[in-house]
Amino acid sequence: MRNLLLLIALLTSCNVFAQNKQATLYLRNGEVLKGLARMKADQTVKFRKDKESEPVIYNFRTLRGLKINKTLSKREDVILLGSFTTYNKDFYTFHYKMIKKKRYTTKPKLLRLLVDGKMALYSEVSAGAPRMSSSGTAMGGTAGAPVERFYICNENQDFVTYFLSDGGGIGKSFKKAALAVFKDYPKIADRIKDKTYKRRDIVEMLEDFNRIYGSRK
Incomplete structure (x- = not known):
C-alpha cells in the first residue's frame, strides 16, 4: 500500500x-x-x-x-x-x-x-x-x-x-544505517538499538538529534 x-x-x-x-x-x-x-x-x-x-x-x-x-x-x-x-x-x-x-x-x-x-x-x-x-x-x-x-x-x-x-x-537495514551515523550519540543510538526509532521515524530521529545535540559545540 x-x-x-x-x-x-x-x-x-x-x-x-x-x-x-x-x-x-x-x-x-x-x-x-x-x-x-x-x-x-x-x-x-x-x-x-x-x-x-x-x-x-x-x-x-x-x-x-x-x-x-x-x-x-x-x-x-x-x-x-x-x-x-x-x-x-x-x-x-x-x-x-x-x-x-x-x-x-x-x-x-x-x-x-x-x-x-x-x-x-x-x-x-x-x-x-x-x-x-x-x-x-x-x-x-x-x-x-x-x-x-x-x-x-x-x-x-x-x-x-x-x-x-x-x-x-x-x-x-535501518538499524545498521542509523547506528553508523549516530553511534557516538548515545541518546539517539540507544533508541535505535531498542527499536524506539524505526524506519518510519527518520524525521523524528533527526529532529530529536538536533534538539539534544544541535546546540553543542
Whole structure:
C-alpha cells in the first residue's frame, strides 16, 4: 500500500511542480524574491514576479533554494512528494545540493528539505527501475515501485551524503544505517538499538538529534 502511495506521489508531483505556484526564492547574493515559480526537470526554476512579468530562469549558480507554497486538501495529504506528509504542510522547501559518491559528487540538484539543523535531512523520490523479463529486456508498463532516497548534511554543507533508501525493493537495514551515523550519540543510538526509532521515524530521529545535540559545540 505504501509503495502505491509513493507511486501516486511521484506521478502527481510532476503536476504539482510543473505549474506556477506561489513561491519564495533565495538567491546566492542574499536577495529574496517572491512571486510565481515552477521547478523544471532540468533542475532549473522558472520565476515570474506576477502573471504579466517576463519569466527568468534560475539555476544552482544563482539560486540557493526556494519554498513553494502548497495548501493541502485531505486527499493531497496522502499523495505528497515523499513519505512525510506532516512536515511543512503548507509549503515545500528545496535546496540545491550535490550528492556525494565514493569518488565524485553529482551536479547540484534540488532536494526536498525535511529537517533543518546541525544535521539536515533531505529526500528525493524517483521511479523504480523497470522490471526485466527472463530474456533481460525491459517489460513495458512494468516499472518497479518508486524509491525514496534520504540524505544527510552537516552544517549547511553544499553536498549531502546518502543515508537510506525506502521502496522499490531496496532494503539496507535501518538499524545498521542509523547506528553508523549516530553511534557516538548515545541518546539517539540507544533508541535505535531498542527499536524506539524505526524506519518510519527518520524525521523524528533527526529532529530529536538536533534538539539534544544541535546546540553543542
